[in-house]
Amino acid sequence: EVQLVESGGDLIEPGGSLKLSCTASGFTFSGFTMGWVRQAPGKGLEWVSDINESGGKTYYVDSVKGRFAISRDNSNNKLYLQMNNLRAEDSAIYYCAKAKSKSSYDYWGQGTLVTVSS
Amino acid sequence: DIQMTQSPSSLSAFVGDRVTITCRASPDISNELAWYQQKPGKVPKLLIYSASTLQSGVPSRFSGSGSGTYFTLAISNLQPEDVATYYCQNYNGAPLTFGGGTKVEIK
Numbered sequence: 001e002v003q004l005v006e007s008g009g010d011l012i013e014p015g016g017s018l019k020l021s022c023t024a025s026g027f028t029f030s031g032f033t034m035g036w037v038r039q040a041p042g043k044g045l046e047w048v049s050d051i052n053e054s055g056g057k058t059y060y061v062d063s064v065k066g067r068f069a070i071s072r073d074n075s076n077n078k079l080y081l082q083m084n085n086l087r088a089e090d091s092a093i094y095y096c097a098k099a100k101s102k103s104s105y106d107y108w109g110q111g112t113l114v115t116v117s118s
Numbered sequence: 119d120i121q122m123t124q125s126p127s128s129l130s131a132f133v134g135d136r137v138t139i140t141c142r143a144s145p146d147i148s149n150e151l152a153w154y155q156q157k158p159g160k161v162p163k164l165l166i167y168s169a170s171t172l173q174s175g176v177p178s179r180f181s182g183s184g185s186g187t188y189f190t191l192a193i194s195n196l197q198p199e200d201v202a203t204y205y206c207q208n209y210n211g212a213p214l215t216f217g218g219g220t221k222v223e224i225k
Binding site for chain 1: 119150152154156161162163164167168173203205207209212213214215216217218219
């Protein structure tokens, strides 16, 4: 059974940093593109970032470029999102997701809540 | 960047009705479009990928069509358990934009 479990969400002040983790199980982690999608309270889905199978290619939405960094540890089946210089508009539930074909996501974690507020 | 325009933003229909949701892409995204269902308080669920391929386990009353810039999600024989918000997603290339969502309710 595929499982994705996020952790690391917290209440953080503007300008602060946070690192989200996603632990994967039930599939060959190194064989799939992985991504992060966020959802602000009461709002729609927003794609944040993707990383290819090897970790050699990464992609970001413009609003987080230069502030967020996605990475993965294929030896330990983990996906990460390092978030720096956080802003109030980054407040959201962050979902870890496994790509099926290219980047349609067939499995999602339960999400971890990031709140940026003073 | 690719823009995804989804309509309507909400709809209300009777049990048993057929409903259609539209997603327009600009520019052309070939068939690299997915549809997701998100029930209140739940995680998004993949319904359709490659514009028209039904994800395993998804009821056959859901169907997708289209290519290029115009796509539709149809729900035939609407059921109470279909109450949810539906999103289209472009995965033709970064940024992988989602549509704004369509909230489906039962009359």
